Amino acid sequence: MARIVTPGSILGKAGEVSDGLGCYVEGDEAFSSVTGITHQDGRGRLISVDVIRERKAIVPLVGSVVTCRVLRINSRFATVEILVVDGIPLRSVFRGIIRVQDVREFEVDQVDIPKSFRPGDIVVAEVISLGDKQYHSLSTAKDEHGVIHALCSQSGEAMVPINSEQMQCPKTQINEWRKVAKS
């Protein structure tokens, strides 16, 4: 049964609870860390606390899959702003960079940033480190990561991917280079 919990409410034994957001374990008991409604899985065992979506405070962690927008590019890296973390929109953006060596897994030395991202692109990436001072380091090395949305530089139309390295404008038929996410 769903129940309303506040931080500090006991949810159950440590093993019974998914180690997700909204819970923490101390000793052999699990407690709620947020206010929300408990959820059970089908067998009525596993519990997680779900905060109402918008009310979940979240930040990008190592391993988080984030959706970001490219702000600037140069030959070494692309600067992005992180908009969504693990499917949850952030209240305020975090800044990240995708270095040239993290764009793809193969032929790393041949990657050209302008041939992978352009300012304005929406990119799905993974956080690989919290980086040095200000920027989270992101990687699009995995096949499923990369540009998911880009506009044609000439016509302004949303382009469609044609292979893992190129996208095409439906209007002008011009091909542009991108690190395309495999859908």
Added chain:
Amino acid sequence: MSVQENVVIRKSRRGNVIAVSREHYLRDDLSCGCGLCRMCKHPALGLASGRLGANQEVYVIPDVSAVLDQTDVILSGITPFKEVLFLETVISEVRLTSAKVYARVKEALTTMGSSSNYAIFSNEHHRSTFVKRSDQTNTSAYSEECILSAATWLAQHWKPIRRQLMLVTDKDLMGKVLEDVEILSVENLVRKYEGSEPQLRDLVQTRDEDSDVDMRDAKRPRLYPDYIPLADAQRKVKNGKLLQGVFNTNPFNRLEGTVNIQKGAGDEGERFGVLIQGRENMNRSVQGDVVIVETLPKEQWKIPSKVALDEGDDSEDDDGSDSKKLASEVHQSDSVQAIPTGKVVAVSKRNWRPFGGSLDAARYTGGDSALFIPAEKAIPRIRIRSRRVQDLLRKRLQVVIDSWDRNSHLPRGHVVREIGEVGDVDAETEMLLLENDVPTWKFSTAALACLPTENWKVTEENVHSRLDLRSKCIVSVDPPGCTDIDDALHCEERPDGTFEVGVHIADVTAFLRHGSELDKEAADRGTTVYLVDRRIEMLPSLLSSKLCSLMGEVERLAFSAIFHMDREANELDVYFRRSVIKSARAMTYEEAQNRIDAHRKGKRYDNPDEEDIAKSLFGLASIAEKLRLRRTEAGALSLASPEIKFKFQEETHAVVDAQTYEIRETNRMVEEFMLLANIAVAKKLVQQFPQCAMLRRHPKPLPEQFESLLKTAKSFGVELDVSSSKALNDSLNKAERLFRQDPYAANLLRILTTRCMTQAVYFSSGEVSAPEYVHYGLAAPIYTHFTSPIRRYADVIVHRLLAASLGYASLPQDLQNSKKMQEVADNINHRHRCAQYAARSSIALHTRVLLRDKVIEEDARIVRLLSNALVVLVPKYGVEGIVHLDPQRPPANVDASSSAGDAFVLDEDKLILTCTDGRVFKVMGTVRVRVSVDTTGDNREGVVFELISKKK
């Protein structure tokens, strides 16, 4: 509970206007104050837990004016005041107006088990009786509204239990009408019940209706000048045009007084007295009043008179004879300078309290009016009016002054309490306690709740956390019959020939938590008061005579000072610890002395315990001897007071005989170790808490304080050197040798020396500069009291400080503040002084009892000369009094035309009083007096001295 918002508009210090909003909760769960009521819950909360009961059908609710002005009636406990309900509104206004009255109401409300019931009703927080204050109403109108609202509601509320209520007023509610509720004035109510309860009438405070005053004004001459308005007077005091100080009546002459003025603050300020002579100049001032005086031009400055004023000379009938009584100034030698003289122009604070005393039976001529003679000489007689004068004549009474009009000679007052028959020891004792402000009430329930259980024992835990001294051979030495044993001692010789000396003091603070109700009570009492036949304890007897008392062969908690000394009694080391001890024996001074004497003679015991005790005592005695010697070297004074001891008959407790107190070596021995411990503790405290240590100092007397002593000594050829305490002690010892054939004379000289000294006082180290810490009498640079926590509160504080300095407990906040510490010290000083006076009065009382129905002829010593009388001291009984020389017997060889005052010539320098009939009196001379007790009760002193003859 619901909330009301009270908004108060206030101006801030910077001049901004701010609205302060205060919450005001209204409740449903308050008790109406009546225990019979079943509708209210009666949770026992707060200090006042009393409830109205079934003493009366009618409950009395006094208003503010009734409580303030007729406190005695309201709290009399006489029908119809057996069930009194105080409204919150009334109590809070009383509290803001008069702390004194509030204290009495509070006492009535918090005392359990009296025959009458007092209760409280929090009307302002009760939902049904709350009145919202509108912006326009002023405070008194608002409180009136509150009272009426509460009364209306209560009348309805109590209908089911068939109780009525009656609002009683003195003036505020006069003329108001309320449905269901009777509003009566105190006057009318008393009139109603006067028949059955005649005492009521005396309690009513008489108040002058304005018209009454006018009428009397017209009829009678104005005897005293008007006061100038107080605000004006106080402004002029600030300007320095007038002076303000406390009025003190000359104890030998009630028509003269001095006002002690202090200009400037602290010890640097200038202090002097302004002489006030004559009734008109005294202008209705009473002993202790704070008055404002105007100094007269220098030409009119006078010399303090040396005339003793006979008893009873200040009745209302004789006026205009003042000048005669003060006439003796012409005879005084001119060497005495005239001092500033002034007149009282306003009184800024009255010191009117209830005065104890009795009615003047001798002058009573019938009727409702009589003169009341206060026991304190300095207080004028008080005219009282009562229908029961006849009943009151032979009784000890308490009377308060109501007013003193400018056209009446004496103040008017009314009887507030009848203490008992004149001459009855209990009644007299009660009165002397009241007179000396000794708290006689029982310990409050809250205070008693702080006590441990009767069968408290030293626990294992105590032993672990404390120094275990149970194996030491500790003994206590006290007077016979002493149950509150504060101190115990032990002495052990170490293998290296040095000594370990332990001074063990009852650890009262282990039982008395700081800030507890019991602690507050003890702090207020300040000291245990020892009277001849009883003692009024500072702590409940469970603590003072049982759990704290270091009784023989019982384990007790103690605070120990352990000294390490060499053979010459030099202190090598000292440390303080909380400890557990088991006293081997509680001995009397006499027993201990016998034991020491026997040991000196070489008596040994087979029983090792007995031998240990004897050895311990002997060791203590020999160390004490050395300590004493060293102290005397340093200049400690040995002083004397005329102490006597009474013998009681076993069964009846009647006084049989008196003898002077015997001081043995063991008394001195114990004293020596107490001094040692006290000084050691004082040093430790001042080092640890330089700002807030409780110390005791004895200021060095000023040269002028010694003036009369020096004169006296000189008059029979003794030169005293008062330059230092050592010099003084040496010269006193020299005098002792001089008076070898008359040992009492030397003693008398010591008594007179003692009287020159100022009192030793407690103080906080932060309030006085270090050089002034000195204790003159003991010649110690620093001193405190540590050794009697059972009977002195100062010692309790010292124990707490010491415990804090050793890390046993943290020091409570209010003890860290020097100002607060000084306040505590001031109270203890006051109580201490009162206790001394009470003890002295008690001795005087028992002396009177002893001398009653007897006429004894005794030798007496003259201690002071007045121009028409002698102040004498009878050594056998320790009593002191005035012998009036009879001027009506002019010797034949003197011209009969010379006035009475000329019959005696007082030589101020040589201190010789010469009578024209050839008799010559010298200070310290011996006279034969007849001592008897005046049983009429009019005489304040009680003991009458008559001169029989002068002895060579």
Added chain:
Amino acid sequence: MKRKGYGRGGRNEYISLDGLRVDGRRPEEVRHIACRIGTPGNSVDGNAYFEQGNTRVLATVVGPRDRKSSTHRNEEGMDLKCNYSNRQDRRSAREFEPLLENMFRSVILVDQYPKSRLDISVEVIQADGSLLCAAVNAISLALLHAGVPMKDMICAATVGMIDGMCVIDLNGYESSADGPVLQIGVLAQTGSISLLDISTRLSSTSQLQEMVSAGTEGCKGIYAVVRSEAHDLIIRLASSRGVLGA
């Protein structure tokens, strides 16, 4: 009308002979509490209004969000900044801010928020005693509103010792009384103490125990009100989204 000629009035009295405090409460009673999580028209991440008698405070939480500058103290963990403002008493901020920061850092699951910052600000709207405690309670609610994970909710209360009696939730007038004042913050559900601040030295440990247990009771009372408000919030949000069904 001023009554004259009766000498001096008595000193302030904080508990009447009938056991009532100046405002009519019993010693162990907390003032009327009202709170609201998420005031309308506010764009910050979390905010709450808290009212304890006449003490009214507003707390807002912004974040967790990206750090703007590189001058932060700890490189890896979460940066918690607290800003306390009381127009009447500007000095207290310096004393309260670090206290609040430390207290909440201990309760927020900071490990989950590396390299981020969280800004808390408290504004005293009206002051009538127990300000620090009201601030703590308000911040607790604002954090809850922002969805910041915490080990537990903190509830705080003041306890005074007046005339030998423990008095909870002092108002402005009572705060001026002589005697020790204890500020106690309690983790509402686990019951452990997260804040203990005492104004003066106490004379004995038993006195402290007495005050702490009284304070804990007071906190429980406050928590009951806070919790029901939190429940309301969830129900409000959930029902608007149909999570709870009807």
